[in-house]
Amino acid sequence: MSDASRKSDIDPKLLELLACPLIKGPLTWDAKKSELVSKAARLAYPVRDGIPIMLPSEARQLGDDE
Template sequence: MAVSKELLDILACPKCRGELHLNEQGDGLICEACRLLYEIRDDIPIMLIDEATPLDRP
């Protein structure tokens, strides 16, 4: 896993401070509340709102 469980437990969405979880591929963190995907590059989560990818509404 690219992001350790300990790090995942303390990370929060920079926009809403909500909970994040790994996507299925393990290469991004998803905030369900904001519908944003924060990419993980070289095992480092990119936690910048401007670089987040909007997710399609279900």
Template sequence: MGINKELLEILACPKCKGDVQLNDKGDGLICPKCKLLYPIREEIPVMLIDEAIKLS
């Protein structure tokens, strides 16, 4: 399981339009500016603000 590196380069946080990073587990994308985790389900990033998980 993983996300295509080229896809990761073009994805942006839908809230702030900033860059996102793959988390350590590889099951989500983190926006460090908004402190949100966007989950990856079945190898598809769910880039919906309502689905994001707030990080502390």
């Protein structure tokens, strides 16, 4: 499976509707890592098979350099 077929894009309209479940703030799309990022909460939510996994327990803590 190629890298391009594994990583899916998020519909821009969906991105406008989604918010961080912890702080209710905006999310940005990181296509390279296939994650929705909440900079304010310092969390990155994975997107698997085009489905955002909006569970804080599944989120990755952002590093200091992110």
